[in-house]
Amino acid sequence: MSSPDPQVRAARNPSTRSGARGPVVAVTGAATGVGALLTERLAASDEIKQVLAIDERRGECASATWHILDVRDPAIAEKLRGADVVVHLALDLDLETDPAARTAYNVRGTQTVLTAAAAAGVHRVVLCTSAMVYGALEDNELPLSEDAELRATAEATGVGDLLEVERLARRAPRAHPGLNVTVVRPAILVGGTDTALTRYFESPRLLVVAGSRPAWQFCHVEDLCSALEYAVLEKVEGELAVGCDGWLEQEEIEELSGIRRMELPSAVALGAAARLHRIGLTPSPAGDLAYTMYPWVVSVSRLHDAGWRPQWTNEEVLAELLEEVSGRHTVAGRRLGRKDATAAGAAGATVALLGAAAVVRRARKARRRI
Numbered sequence: 001m002s003s004p005d006p007q008v009r010a011a012r013n014p015s016t017r018s019g020a021r022g023p024v025v026a027v028t029g030a031a032t033g034v035g036a037l038l039t040e041r042l043a044a045s046d047e048i049k050q051v052l053a054i055d056e057r058r059g060e061c062a063s064a065t066w067h068i069l070d071v072r073d074p075a076i077a078e079k080l081r082g083a084d085v086v087v088h089l090a091l092d093l094d095l096e097t098d099p100a101a102r103t104a105y106n107v108r109g110t111q112t113v114l115t116a117a118a119a120a121g122v123h124r125v126v127l128c129t130s131a132m133v134y135g136a137l138e139d140n141e142l143p144l145s146e147d148a149e150l151r152a153t154a155e156a157t158g159v160g161d162l163l164e165v166e167r168l169a170r171r172a173p174r175a176h177p178g179l180n181v182t183v184v185r186p187a188i189l190v191g192g193t194d195t196a197l198t199r200y201f202e203s204p205r206l207l208v209v210a211g212s213r214p215a216w217q218f219c220h221v222e223d224l225c226s227a228l229e230y231a232v233l234e235k236v237e238g239e240l241a242v243g244c245d246g247w248l249e250q251e252e253i254e255e256l257s258g259i260r261r262m263e264l265p266s267a268v269a270l271g272a273a274a275r276l277h278r279i280g281l282t283p284s285p286a287g288d289l290a291y292t293m294y295p296w297v298v299s300v301s302r303l304h305d306a307g308w309r310p311q312w313t314n315e316e317v318l319a320e321l322l323e324e325v326s327g328r329h330t331v332a333g334r335r336l337g338r339k340d341a342t343a344a345g346a347a348g349a350t351v352a353l354l355g356a357a358a359v360v361r362r363a364r365k366a367r368r369r370i
Contacts, residue, residue: 155287
């Protein structure tokens with residue numbers, strides 16, 4: 001006999017009643033993505049007393065208590081009263097969002113949630129950024145320690161926002177004594193996600209920059225949710241990396257995916273990526289390319305020491321990612337329609353976009369000479 005639906009289990013679960021033991025947990029961004037999955041998971045847990053779900057629209061978890069508002073609204077402080085822990089997942093990292101609007105939402109939202117949590121008497125806030133904050137650099141150790149310096153720059157999609165969230169996390173306990181902050185940094189997130197790194201596997205050829213040495217580490221959203229639950233229950237704290245054990249070399253990626261490489265010199269690849277983004281042909285800035293060139297694999301030792309283990313391997317997550325993106329066609333970060341992809345051909349679309357950038361560059365030079 002199959003197990004009951006998570007919402008049914010949560011409704012039957014005595015831990016959701018007022019007299020039950022365990023923390024009251026508020027989740028922002030609870031209606032979609034990781035927030036929706038975590039809300040369902042916590043609502044079904046015997047160790048959680050109550051889940052307060054906060055978003056701009058109501059989600060599907062019937063056993064959570066919903067509050068509909070923007071996380072930038074100071075009124076959120078009143079909605080957090082009675083919560084022991086807040087998990088802040090209301091971040092916009094959409095490739096298509098206007099960068100200035102995205103930063104305004106992410107930074108202001110995090111500031112408001114931290115201030116409101118302190119005002120409401122919450123004792124712990126869990127923030128989720130990305131292992132991208134360590135930076136993808138040629139001299140990175142394999143794997144990076146969780147205490148490694150954050151050497152990323154703001155040149156990749158959303159990374160500047162995440163670095164600001166990290167800064168706010170470090171400052172919050174000093175600004176609000178008694179407030180503890182845990183930061184969770186997942187590797188390449190897979191499972192209903194759309195990022196520059198997942199779109200890399202939608203391309204007809206895997207772009208490889210000559211002389212680079214990429215190393216690929218994934219994190220399934222289910223493993224991220226279980227790690228977040230560990231942080232909620234205070235089984236682990238501080239700055240945590242989360243992902244599959246180990247990593248895959250580029251050659252293993254190509255063998256497992258069956259997608260052949262297209263190798264370009266560094267100057268050509270980076271220059272074309274920058275020009276294509278500048279003229280609006282692709283949503284991804286050139287900084288995204290660094291994360292496919294150099295390693296940023298992280299150790300997950302703190303979670304391991306607490307007894308946590310990933311349920312997914314890198315090979316399994318890659319297989320799921322390839323299944324998710326099957327039928328999609330992306331070139332240089334820009335998703336194509338089926339008609340465009342068919343007309344472009346396997347490698348032709350990449351060459352066409354690179355050629356377009358060269359044409360634009362020549363046209364600009366010609367205008368300057370006039």
